Amino acid sequence: MTFTIWGRASSTNVQKVTWALTELDLPYERIDCAGPYGKTDTPEFFELNPNRRVPVLQEGDFTLWESHAILRFLARRTGRLMPEGEYARALADQWLDFTATTFQPSSTGIFWQIFRYPEEARDTGRLKELRGALAGAFAVMETRLGSHDWLTGDDFGMADIAAGTLMYRLGDMGYLGDIPDGVARWHARLADRPAYRAIVEYPYDELLAY
Numbered sequence: 001m002t003f004t005i006w007g008r009a010s011s012t013n014v015q016k017v018t019w020a021l022t023e024l025d026l027p028y029e030r031i032d033c034a035g036p037y038g039k040t041d042t043p044e045f046f047e048l049n050p051n052r053r054v055p056v057l058q059e060g061d062f063t064l065w066e067s068h069a070i071l072r073f074l075a076r077r078t079g080r081l082m083p084e085g086e087y088a089r090a091l092a093d094q095w096l097d098f099t100a101t102t103f104q105p106s107s108t109g110i111f112w113q114i115f116r117y118p119e120e121a122r123d124t125g126r127l128k129e130l131r132g133a134l135a136g137a138f139a140v141m142e143t144r145l146g147s148h149d150w151l152t153g154d155d156f157g158m159a160d161i162a163a164g165t166l167m168y169r170l171g172d173m174g175y176l177g178d179i180p181d182g183v184a185r186w187h188a189r190l191a192d193r194p195a196y197r198a199i200v201e202y203p204y205d206e207l208l209a210y
């Protein structure tokens, strides 16, 4: 199995895929694109992903986009990073969808408000709303992480990767100070993993350039 991943290393959605590949010890080549690297508005990229977003995964002639679809593909392909059994797998899907629809919109929304705008230019009303949504998302995660090490099953898996990529920037922005205890312990476990330190704790100042 050899994969090509399209997307800049500073993208949290790309990090989900490269983190999974690294945990799986699978070889891949990554091509910088999107953000300051551009290339997503070319006809060639449209052929890869008509939604013009990264990540995109290629394996031979096969092309796949949407980071969580890629995580599921890699997990099914290898039989790893997901728990055993239909019920447990359904719960992994549940947490992936929760990250896509609830946790990520609030955390990424906060990131762009803080990162892109000086304090006086921020939309304070929107930021307040996003902070409330983020606190709500952490409270939901605590219902699981308050009494379990990982979001699904007994082991680290794809649901932890999807949600875990969002934690580093929140920490950088000072948003992890008063998170629930179980979420904080889970984040410490993630941060112990070499792949998290190499891939997620990645500088993102290049995003200022576009």
Ligand SMILES: N[C@@H](CCC(=O)N[C@@H](CS)C(=O)NCC(=O)O)C(=O)O
Binding pocket: 011, 012, 013, 014, 034, 035, 036, 040, 052, 053, 054, 055, 065, 066, 067, 068
């Ligand atoms: N739902 C998509 C979202 C992909 C997405 O929005 N990717 C961002 C990077 S994190 C992107 O391509 N933005 C355009 C750009 O960076 O130029 C996924 O999970 O793959």
